[in-house]
Amino acid sequence: MKLEIAHARCGYPGHPVVTDISFSVASGEAVYLLGPNGSGKTTLFKTVLGLLPRQGGSVLIDGKDTASWPRQRVARKLAYVPQAHTPPFPFTVRDVVLMARTAHLGMFGMPSRRDAAIAEEAIDALGLSALAGARYTEISGGERQLVLIARAVAQETEFLVLDEPTSNLDFGNQVKLLRIIRALVQRGFGLLVTTHLPDHAFLCASRVALLHRGTLMAQGKPEEVLSEARLQETYGIQLKIAEVEPGLRVCVPVLN
Amino acid sequence: MRAPQNAGTLAPAKRHPAMALAILGMLFLVIVWWSLTLGRYDVPLATWWKLVLAPDETGIPGQILLQVRLPRIAAGILIGAGLSAAGAAYQGIFRNPMVSPDILGASAGAGFGAAGAILFDFSVAGVQAASFAFGLLAVLLTCAAAARLKRAGDPILTLVLVGILVGAVFTALVSLVKYAADPYSKLPAITLWLMGSLAAINPKDLAFAVLPMSIGLVPLYFLRWNLNVMAFGEEEARALGADTGKLRWIIIFCATLLTAASVAIAGMVGWVGLVIPHLARMIVGPDYRTLLPASVLLGAGYLLLTDDLARSVMANEIPLGIITALVGAPFFLTLMMRSQRGWV
Numbered sequence: 064m065k066l067e068i069a070h071a072r073c074g075y076p077g078h079p080v081v082t083d084i085s086f087s088v089a090s091g092e093a094v095y096l097l098g099p100n101g102s103g104k105t106t107l108f109k110t111v112l113g114l115l116p117r118q119g120g121s122v123l124i125d126g127k128d129t130a131s132w133p134r135q136r137v138a139r140k141l142a143y144v145p146q147a148h149t150p151p152f153p154f155t156v157r158d159v160v161l162m163a164r165t166a167h168l169g170m171f172g173m174p175s176r177r178d179a180a181i182a183e184e185a186i187d188a189l190g191l192s193a194l195a196g197a198r199y200t201e202i203s204g205g206e207r208q209l210v211l212i213a214r215a216v217a218q219e220t221e222f223l224v225l226d227e228p229t230s231n232l233d234f235g236n237q238v239k240l241l242r243i244i245r246a247l248v249q250r251g252f253g254l255l256v257t258t259h260l261p262d263h264a265f266l267c268a269s270r271v272a273l274l275h276r277g278t279l280m281a282q283g284k285p286e287e288v289l290s291e292a293r294l295q296e297t298y299g300i301q302l303k304i305a306e307v308e309p310g311l312r313v314c315v316p317v318l319n
Numbered sequence: 320m321r322a323p324q325n326a327g328t329l330a331p332a333k334r335h336p337a338m339a340l341a342i343l344g345m346l347f348l349v350i351v352w353w354s355l356t357l358g359r360y361d362v363p364l365a366t367w368w369k370l371v372l373a374p375d376e377t378g379i380p381g382q383i384l385l386q387v388r389l390p391r392i393a394a395g396i397l398i399g400a401g402l403s404a405a406g407a408a409y410q411g412i413f414r415n416p417m418v419s420p421d422i423l424g425a426s427a428g429a430g431f432g433a434a435g436a437i438l439f440d441f442s443v444a445g446v447q448a449a450s451f452a453f454g455l456l457a458v459l460l461t462c463a464a465a466a467r468l469k470r471a472g473d474p475i476l477t478l479v480l481v482g483i484l485v486g487a488v489f490t491a492l493v494s495l496v497k498y499a500a501d502p503y504s505k506l507p508a509i510t511l512w513l514m515g516s517l518a519a520i521n522p523k524d525l526a527f528a529v530l531p532m533s534i535g536l537v538p539l540y541f542l543r544w545n546l547n548v549m550a551f552g553e554e555e556a557r558a559l560g561a562d563t564g565k566l567r568w569i570i571i572f573c574a575t576l577l578t579a580a581s582v583a584i585a586g587m588v589g590w591v592g593l594v595i596p597h598l599a600r601m602i603v604g605p606d607y608r609t610l611l612p613a614s615v616l617l618g619a620g621y622l623l624l625t626d627d628l629a630r631s632v633m634a635n636e637i638p639l640g641i642i643t644a645l646v647g648a649p650f651f652l653t654l655m656m657r658s659q660r661g662w663v
Contacts, residue, residue, distance in 0.1 A: 138560030
């Protein structure tokens, strides 16, 4: 299973944000997308998900172009994990996860017992059983992010697209989330993840794509792409990368 | 891990949605029976029985029941159910617990269409059509203007404010129609009708209302799962596999049709579409699979009770719209205070 982005041009008519980008995500790997604010991460993301019309190039799933696919067919292959948010109504955690089954229902369909069982399984898999009956609007931000991942799992897709999944979490919850990302990769999902933290890419990424001003600066293994020189150029700051022990790299900014 | 909090709200019956609906259903049937027996003309139980067996032999009591009380009660059920379902649907599609047919301008638009149609002596179907056309126009204007103001800040507040503005324009146009109307014949008719009343319902009006009400209500009922999904916003709903473009239009069309049909037969009956979905959400939770049927049952029951008040409190009938506002607005304030979460 392979998700390929080939020569993609994304943005709005007459206002391209991202030009000529090619990369791919295979089952059982996590591809991390890094880049400063305004580098076009979100635009690229939304184009991959089919939420923004693409301005050129193609998004292929198993070699087939998704351009003409109906919404539901895309939703059976790609699940979206947005940043934790608050909907206007106090749905239960169980209801929020069950929403994922819409990808497998007809327009007038209702989730069946089987759909409910799939949702319950996803809730269990993320260790959320104790919260299943709680109101989604009243749990913590970290818990909400996990619920959204459970929802993506219940969607039964091959690929998950996660938008800065650690950005609103405390340190402990960030680590918990990184563990979950690893577990998802081991389960065979293909993951496309955006982040602002090179450390997270060092810990979890199979491959990294570095986005700068709408083009890909580099892509490949994290230790190759995320070099001191390249990160300094991309973000315009001073920093050091150290290998604390074999295979464990960290990135630290230098303030003076 | 925090335990779910129920402070200040009625305990949600989410685990037993079927039970909650059954109780609401029984309550509704009791209200219907009570409304049927209520009235200045006392109908003995024996007459009811005769009405079922041999409707022709019942004389005046039978005539009153068949020609006056039954149509009036059926209209009350339709209007209460329609306005509540429309309110619940608007709230889901706009992800905004503060909107309703009144606040989006739909009622004012439909009111203008119907008042104009009465001025020009349109038929019942003509009043319905004009009411729907202007109701839909008002909602579209509200949506379009709010979409252009997307960056103005809080989208919930923006939509509410734009809706009030659009409503104000159509209310002014209604005044213009009244100003132009003949003060001895048309003006009293339009004014009384705008206050909202079921007093003038006849079986023919009712027959004209059943069709648009069904066209509005049935699709909403079958799309109620998608209303859940739409509450998460356009982008997320699409990522979850919902065909949001199509859904949005079907739902707005149906909700506006329900509003317009209500306005066309009973005038401006305010607040029902805002208060009832909130009350239903407090009782059964936000899941539209149970919220929509619960809103329909509660709304129908509520409107019947209000109409019972309208026809029994004073010697002259009180216009329905006055009671729904007098009861609805303070009731809504109480709901908001009890919920402690701001919006219910």
